Amino acid sequence: MMDWLAKLLGLPDHFLFSSxxxxxxxxxxxxxxxxxxxxxxxxxxxxxxxxxxxPDWTDGQITDKLIAYNxxxxxxxxxxxxxxxxxxxxxxxxxxxxxxxxxxxxHAIEEDKAAGLIPFYVLASLGTTGHxxxxxxxxxxxxxxxxxxxxHVDAAYAGSAFICPEFRHYLAGVEYADSFNxxxxxxxxxxxxxxxxxxxxxxxxxxxxQYDCPIILxxxxxxxxxxxxxxxxxxxxxxxxxxxxxxxxxLFGLDGLQKHIRTQVGLAKEFEKxxxxxxxFEIAVPVRLGLVCFRLKAPGTxxxxxxxxxxxxxxxxxxxxxxxxxxxxRFTVCASRTNSEDVLHSWKIIQDVATxxxxxxxxxxxxxxxxxxxxIQ
Numbered sequence: 001m002m003d004w005l006a007k008l009l010g011l012p013d014h015f016l017f018s019s020x021x022x023x024x025x026x027x028x029x030x031x032x033x034x035x036x037x038x039x040x041x042x043x044x045x046x047x048x049x050x051x052x053x054x055p056d057w058t059d060g061q062i063t064d065k066l067i068a069y070n071x072x073x074x075x076x077x078x079x080x081x082x083x084x085x086x087x088x089x090x091x092x093x094x095x096x097x098x099x100x101x102x103x104x105x106x107h108a109i110e111e112d113k114a115a116g117l118i119p120f121y122v123l124a125s126l127g128t129t130g131h132x133x134x135x136x137x138x139x140x141x142x143x144x145x146x147x148x149x150x151x152h153v154d155a156a157y158a159g160s161a162f163i164c165p166e167f168r169h170y171l172a173g174v175e176y177a178d179s180f181n182x183x184x185x186x187x188x189x190x191x192x193x194x195x196x197x198x199x200x201x202x203x204x205x206x207x208x209x210q211y212d213c214p215i216i217l218x219x220x221x222x223x224x225x226x227x228x229x230x231x232x233x234x235x236x237x238x239x240x241x242x243x244x245x246x247x248x249x250x251l252f253g254l255d256g257l258q259k260h261i262r263t264q265v266g267l268a269k270e271f272e273k274x275x276x277x278x279x280x281f282e283i284a285v286p287v288r289l290g291l292v293c294f295r296l297k298a299p300g301t302x303x304x305x306x307x308x309x310x311x312x313x314x315x316x317x318x319x320x321x322x323x324x325x326x327x328x329x330r331f332t333v334c335a336s337r338t339n340s341e342d343v344l345h346s347w348k349i350i351q352d353v354a355t356x357x358x359x360x361x362x363x364x365x366x367x368x369x370x371x372x373x374x375x376i377q
Contacts (some may be wrong), residue, residue, distance in 0.1 A: 127158025143175025
């Protein structure tokens, strides 16, 4: 199942069991779990590597020196994984497209090495949660390779789109990745929970978290032994998640799933055009897939209050993100039966609430302005 899925996405062969190499995949519960176990594998590898050069250092001394990196726009799961692994984590600045670039990573590595730290891990995002921005793997990858840093790619939301060849340019540089994850339960019509994780060298993960229990029998010996997935995750027990993934692939097929993704990207573009036609609004971030980040052309905290007013109608529910310190509103197309009429209906609600909100803002501003008579007196 994991090999089929990797081939649908166009992932490198070194992630496949069938490649007869060290790679392979496993279904985790969430992207948070996938990022966490990838970090554990990278940490264990970094400790072993450090001990080769410094055999007198303890695990604790090495751990205190380790530092991981991610974009400032990465999901909070990256910071939480570092917290649980007792690792320092540094969020790096992105460029004007909200992309983490190689120069920022190289500068951070140089600084931290000079401070006596050991850079060992980079989490790159393909389709950040807040804005659907894409980190530059073609720049990050060679740096990670040269500096012996583990490169983990988190494509939790956007990964589903890679079943469509026209979106695979966002995957450029994935051949440098040591691990890769995405969530079929986000956009590939699979019920929660189902998060796919692949590793270039699975033994680095299993050796990091393996714990043999005498009451659990080992897998029977055979010419082609099955992977023991209890050594690929935090929990010892696991659900039969691959079955529901198999059902979805059988029910929709590749053509059906591609149609689903393309339709929803098209609906997001329809919403983008509606926003562009109303001069009270602006698009805050380039629309790449099914997420549209927009805002009212209003100062201060107006957009936070506007979003609250929309959600209070209980006809729509949207969330916010931040771009350059200012709030933006996130309109996401993800429900399987959403159509153009739904998009138009949503936009009409947004426009009506905007008219009411802006009228209220004007009235509130007038109340705060002192009259001419007050200045004369």
